[in-house]
Amino acid sequence: MITTDTDILSTAEAWARAGRGVALATVVETWGSAPRPVGSHLVIDAEGNFQGSVSGGCVEGAVVEEAAEVIGDGKARMLEFGVADDTAWKVGLSCGGRIKVYVEPVRPEENN
Amino acid sequence: MDLAILAAMNAERAARRPAVLVTAIEGGAQRLVTTDEIEADPLATQIDRQLRMGKSGLVEAGGVQYFLTVQAPHPRIVVTGAVHISQAMVPMARLLDLDLVIIDPRTAFATPERFPDVTLLTEWPDVALAGLGLDAYTAFVALTHDPKIDDPGLEAALRSECFYVGALGSRKTHGRRVERLTAAGFDQAAIARIHAPIGLDIGAVSPAEIALSILGEIVSTLRGPRRLAP
Numbered sequence: 001m002i003t004t005d006t007d008i009l010s011t012a013e014a015w016a017r018a019g020r021g022v023a024l025a026t027v028v029e030t031w032g033s034a035p036r037p038v039g040s041h042l043v044i045d046a047e048g049n050f051q052g053s054v055s056g057g058c059v060e061g062a063v064v065e066e067a068a069e070v071i072g073d074g075k076a077r078m079l080e081f082g083v084a085d086d087t088a089w090k091v092g093l094s095c096g097g098r099i100k101v102y103v104e105p106v107r108p109e110e111n112n
Numbered sequence: 113m114d115l116a117i118l119a120a121m122n123a124e125r126a127a128r129r130p131a132v133l134v135t136a137i138e139g140g141a142q143r144l145v146t147t148d149e150i151e152a153d154p155l156a157t158q159i160d161r162q163l164r165m166g167k168s169g170l171v172e173a174g175g176v177q178y179f180l181t182v183q184a185p186h187p188r189i190v191v192t193g194a195v196h197i198s199q200a201m202v203p204m205a206r207l208l209d210l211d212l213v214i215i216d217p218r219t220a221f222a223t224p225e226r227f228p229d230v231t232l233l234t235e236w237p238d239v240a241l242a243g244l245g246l247d248a249y250t251a252f253v254a255l256t257h258d259p260k261i262d263d264p265g266l267e268a269a270l271r272s273e274c275f276y277v278g279a280l281g282s283r284k285t286h287g288r289r290v291e292r293l294t295a296a297g298f299d300q301a302a303i304a305r306i307h308a309p310i311g312l313d314i315g316a317v318s319p320a321e322i323a324l325s326i327l328g329e330i331v332s333t334l335r336g337p338r339r340l341a342p
Contacts, residue, residue, distance in 0.1 A: 013122050016115050024113060028137075028179045029170055039168030039181060076140040102179060104140060109115050 008052040012043040012106055021046030022106040023067035027054050027099055031082070034097035042101075046071050054101050055081070067103055076104035113142060120144050125183055128247060132159045133181035137170075155180075185249040186211055187275075187334055192237050192265040193255030194222035196319035197280070197326070202230045204320075204327055215240045217261065237265035246272035251330045253310070254279040263292060270302045276333045278307035278326060 009024075016022045025042040027034075035056035042052040042060065044067035054063060059081045070077055082098025117133070121144060124131040132145045134155060145153050153159060158171040159180060168182045187210050191198045194216035205212040213231045216222040222234045233240040241264075246252060252269035253276075254262035262279060269277045270293070279289060286308040293303050311325030312332070 009118065009125070010122055013115065013118050016118065024118075026168075026179070026181065028168075038170075078137065102135070102137070104113050104135075106118055107114050 008041040008043050011051050012041075015043065015045050016106045016108060019108075021071040023070045023103055024106055025054055025063050025067060025101050025103045028078075028102045029100040030097060031099075032097035034099045036099075044068075044071075055099060059099070059101075063101055063103065070103045070105050074105045074107070076102065078102055117142055117144050121181075121183060125186065128185040128188075128245070128249065130163055130185060131183045132163060133183070134159070135179045135181070137177040137179060185247065187249050187251070188213065189251045189253060189330060190215065190241070190244060190246065190265075191253045191255055192216065192261050193257075193280075194218070194227060194232065195255050197255050197322050199226060200320040200323035201327065202227065204323055208327060208331065210327070210330070213244060215265070216256065237261060238268060241265060241268040246274050248273040248275055250274050251276035251333070252278070253326060253330075257281060257285070259289070259292060263289070263296075266293065266306065267296060267298070270298055270305060276307065276330050277305050278310040278329065280310050280322075281308065283309065 012022055012024050023044045025044065027036055027038050027040045030038055035058070036054055040054050042050055042054045042063055044050040044064050046068065048064055048068065050060065050064050053060060062081070063079065066077060066079055079101045080098065081101070121131060121133060124146060130147055133142060134145060135142050145159055150156050150159050155171065155173055155178065158173065162169055162180045162182050163184070166182060166184045168180060171178050171180055189205060189210055190213045191201065192215050194214050198214050202212060213233065214222070214227060215233045215235065215237050217234055217236045219234050222232050224232065246269060252265060252274045254266050256262050257280065266277065266279060279286065281289065290303055307329060311322060312328040314321070314325050316322045316325040
């Protein structure tokens, strides 16, 4: 079964309700031939389990790594990946595109 | 994102209601805007525009950047006819991530053995469709060849905002259908919404090929406007 964006938000909710630390990554901007459209999601838990995709495999590893920090400190981050970006990130998109990914924590209701 | 907002998004989606999540890029403040709240929202124009395109995206207002996560109801296909073509549509629709509902009051056709793992309703279409609620994210397909079953479905579809209406049958069969629908009070513009002959013209012969041509036409109707959007 292919995971869809709709499954991913349900998964994010289920994981958070089960008490797992959860981060949600969303593609917010793309340039060039980016593999996944704006709005694509990746859900990540504190153990590094993930579902969905933001790039079709090129940068998921880096997003999952950063998600651990987001879950740790509870602060959202904006990540940028692409061939033109060689400063903070060593991961490029093989297609030559560029993407911006917003990674945010899912806060359990108790902390509201 | 607060779990409450995430839960509300999932609930709106399950109820087939459009909703837009507004996230301020700086600071991360979020709110979920449901259709009845759009008009009063400060970003009403931008939200309305993105929702019409069915596209998430970054917008700017008053020098502040926001990301709008557009959640349109999941596209769904409602079929009358538990026939060979709809059997072939089951695995294809699943791969295409299109929800499928099959309606056929003939319980000899509509059996769980012939249609495992798909929503199968054995009520008459007028009853079944009233319960489903046809909306702008639903495609309706009539496949039985039997006016007793197809016509009530077509009439409900033409009265709804269904994004696609198609009916199987030869030109002759469709000619008689047009006569019946005209007699039932539908005008030419309404009847012209029906894709007949149904499906893309790929020379389809087998039930699976016809299913492919119908699904191809539905996907093209669903996604076509996105190509034209800026």
